[in-house]
Amino acid sequence: MYNRVTKIFERGYGGMxxxxxxxxxxxxxxxxxxxxxxxxxxxxxxxxxxAPPLQDTVEMIMNSGETFFGFLSDGELAGFxxxxxxxxxxxxxxxxxxxxHFHEGIASKLMCYFMEEAAGGxxxxxxxxxKNEPARKLYAKFGFEEAKVFSASPNVDFVLMQKVQK
Numbered sequence: 001m002y003n004r005v006t007k008i009f010e011r012g013y014g015g016m017x018x019x020x021x022x023x024x025x026x027x028x029x030x031x032x033x034x035x036x037x038x039x040x041x042x043x044x045x046x047x048x049x050x051a052p053p054l055q056d057t058v059e060m061i062m063n064s065g066e067t068f069f070g071f072l073s074d075g076e077l078a079g080f081x082x083x084x085x086x087x088x089x090x091x092x093x094x095x096x097x098x099x100x101h102f103h104e105g106i107a108s109k110l111m112c113y114f115m116e117e118a119a120g121g122x123x124x125x126x127x128x129x130x131k132n133e134p135a136r137k138l139y140a141k142f143g144f145e146e147a148k149v150f151s152a153s154p155n156v157d158f159v160l161m162q163k164v165q166k
Contacts, residue, residue, distance in 0.1 A: 031061050
């Protein structure tokens with residue numbers, strides 16, 4: 001793993017946060033191997049297994065144009081966050097923690113890093129399932145507000161949350 005990442009942050013996070021080089025096939029495969037079980041849990045919470053991240057392939061991750069950084073615990077990828085700049089704001093595309101690492105604070109650590117080191121005072125947006133209470137609470141904890149609710153299919157609502165930097 002260490003030959004496929006660039007170490008970027010260690011201080012105070014109880015693990016290591018590193019930039020992931022997702023354009024490399026082995027790293028994209030590692031991301032996908034973590035992404036699928038993470039999004040399967042969300043799918044069970046929201047009652048919808050048609051979310052695009054569950055349809056991703058290694059090639060789609062390699063060509064996503066997103067910036068990825070991951071949280072390593074004992075050298076293993078335990079979670080990651082990816083984002084892309086869109087219309088002057090940063091849009092979080094993926095925030096995933098492996099189910100075996102739930103309740104360890106990894107999502108919060110990734111968000112802390114993102115807010116402190118990557119966001120740079122820009123507005124931030126993210127979409128999550130209305131029934132994904134843990135994600136909604138996490139984003140609210142970081143100052144995100146619900147901006148818009150929309151349906152992906154009957155009885156499956158998603159919410160656009162945003163943090164407007166003043």
